[in-house]
Structure formats: C-alpha cells, structure tokens
Amino acid sequence: MIESQAGELVRSAFQAATRMSNIERKRNAAKRLDYYHDFQNEYIREQLQKHFSKPQNMSPCFINLTRKVINRLAMVYVEDARRIVEHGTERDQEILGNIERTTWLGAKWKLTNRYSKLLGMVLLRPVWRNNHIDVDLLTPDILDVVTGDSPEDIQTVLVTHYPSSGRNDETTYSVWTADQFQRLNYRGHVMENIPNPYRVIPFVPCWSRVPTDSVWCPGGDDLITIQESFNEKLTDLLYILRMQGFGLGYVKGMRGELGTVDPGSFVNLPEGGEVGFAKATAPISDTLAALDYLLKQAAVSNGLSASSLSTETREESGIARIVSNQELEELRRDDCELFRSYERRLFEKIRAVWNHHNPGRKISDKAELVVDFHDGKQVTDPSQQSEMWDRLLALGVLSPVDILMERNPDLTRDEAKARLVEIQDEIREFSGAV
Incomplete structure (x- = not known):
C-alpha cells in the first residue's frame, strides 16, 4: 500500500513537471533570476524585434531596478542572526557552530530572503556531500511540488537536472517522498530507487508570505512589468539621442547634391542659396519624465519611499519618510516571524541528515533552535x-x-x-x- 502511494506521488510529480502551465511558471522564474542578476539584454532584444523593423539599429540599455527593490525589501538578515541551541548539550551548540561556518549558512539565509521576495518561494535542502553537510538553495525554475490539503503540506519534491549539453534526452529528475528517493530519465522511467534514509522529505520551503492559494506564492509581476517598461523607454532615449541629437545638414537653392564639407571649406552657392544645419525637436524631456515616473512607481508600489529609487535629495516630506519606514519595519517584523519558523524547520532537517551520517556524534533529540534576529530599528535622535x-x-x-x-x-x-x-x-x- 505504501509503495503504491509513493509510486502515485512520483507519477504526479513527473506529470506536473511536463505540464505546460508549470513549464511557463519555470520560464517566468528563470526570467526573474536573469533580471535580478543583470542578464536583461536578450529580453530587451526580443521586445525590439516585436516593435521595430530594424531592431539591430538600437542598443539595449537597462538599469537594474529589480535587484534594487528586492534587496531593499529583504531586510530580515541586515546582519546575520544569532543561533543558540536550547535544551541540548554543549556538543550540540558546537556542531551547529561548525555547520554555520562550513555551509556559509548566514550568507545563504540572506540570499534565501532575497530570492523568496523575488520568486515567491524557494527550497532549502540539507545534503550530505563529500563527507560533510551542506545546504543547497533551490529555485522554482528547476522544481515541481505535489501538495496535500494545503500548500504547506508538501508530499513530493521533484528536482530537474538539465544537462550542460542542452539535449532533452539527457535531462534527469530527482524525486523525493518521505519514504523513498528515485532518479528518473527524461521519459519518467525509474533509473534508481532506494528508501529515503531520513524518513522525512529533506527540504524546507521558504515563502515570501504565508501561502494560502498556491505553494508557489504567485505575485510580483508589477516589478517585472515596470522593469520592462523602464528598459524600453531607456533604450528609446538612447536611440533618440543618437538619431536626433546631431544636426542634419541642408542646402537651399542649389541643384544636385553637395558632398561632405569640412570646416574651412568654401561652397559656391547661387544667389539666394543657403547652407545650414537643422535639429529635430527630440522628446527627451518627456522620456526623462516617464523614466522618473516609472522609478517612483516601482518604489511606492513595493512599500518603499519614492526617494529610495531617485537621485533627487528632496523627494518627499519628513512625514512621508516616517510612514514609509513604519511600513518597512512592519514588513520586516512579519518576515522575521516567518524566517524564525523556517530556521527551526531547517535545523530539524539538518538534524535528521546529520544524525543519519554521524551515528556516533548525534545532535540530541531534545535540542531546539532559538534565533535572535538583529534589531534594525533606527533611532532618530x-x-x-x-x-x-x-x-x-x-x-x-x-x-x-x-x-x-x-x-x-x-x-x-x-x-x-x-x-x-x-x-x-x-x-x-x-x-x-x-
């Protein structure tokens, strides 16, 4: 009975991985990661192909608003948290301290906070690798999940392994349930099947908010849309400056064409003839105003002050800044409560993995993690x-x-x-x- 249930979970996970809606979800997650990490030029070129007959004449240009906003919103780990083991032994605290150092746990928690804001949800996985424990951060572009009655009831996790060759027939999948681990080929056929040694799914989901509608916590499209609009107008601005920023030479009253004339040259013109340069009226001011508007909307719509994405020193009143800071402080308090729970869950998963591979030096069952987050509250005076x-x-x-x-x-x-x-x-x- 258990084997049939586990097999059904694996089949459901593989079917989810190949479903078109999930393929689109993964593409969207990959796109957000590209935007965050400065890989935006190719997306701009795709847009230029849609709107211009000669897109090769335009130079893509962007400023990374996505990373700026996400980093401002993800403030749980302004400084690394202080982690203490309670109801355990000194050895438990020593093991935890060693794990923090060898896994770069503080840096990974900070990135987890940022990625959860960017993507809605990520998974942390403690893994025993090269004879020591490590913690992997997995993003939705390679994940599929089967849940039970609620988004938090994760029953199966499927990880897609894309080959460096790019060949679809070399793609493989790792599938975890509480009872077993399987490796599948690109057709979904089982290549490896072993019991799950930890007896729990060794993944911890970290959401940007409490999941109510979907395990993936959809949202955040407004920031990506504003980023794309900003890129479009910024690219337009460069094209306008290039094509209309220079004067266009003209000749009046002369038959035939006049070749290039250098400074100091003389031109023989008929009576009433004229040589000069005309300059088109480029909508530079309007374009700059549109860019400034997009900057402010990107900030305000995400709970930041308008000045946080502006080069102007006086963008808003003191009261507006106080209200904005209060909103961010409230957001951080909520996020700290979420991540306090995530930290404890990861500690439990780490204990399961660690104890299985270190039977002579286990973390005690009574040990509990207490997390003390840095107080980022700023005192005005x-x-x-x-x-x-x-x-x-x-x-x-x-x-x-x-x-x-x-x-x-x-x-x-x-x-x-x-x-x-x-x-x-x-x-x-x-x-x-x-």
Missing part, C-alpha cells in the same frame, strides 16, 4: 531617546530590563534579566581594572 529613558526610570515606570528588551525585541524577560546581569558584571570587572 539618540540623545532624546536617552533623555526619555532617564525620565521614565526616574518616575519608576520603566526598568533597565524594559530598555534592553526594547533594544532587542527577540529577548524574553528572563533572557533580558540574565543579559543585564552579565553587563553589570562586565562593568564592575572593567571598572576595577581601571
């Missing part, structure tokens, strides 16, 4: 903040523990008390040394 705290302390309505918790909201009250004791001990120690 530190002196006023300090004065306010002093007044509240004097009135007896605030304690040093409250201040510490305000500076670091991830701390519980007991943790803040313990940290305050450490700080006071350090102050006494160094005061005595002086």
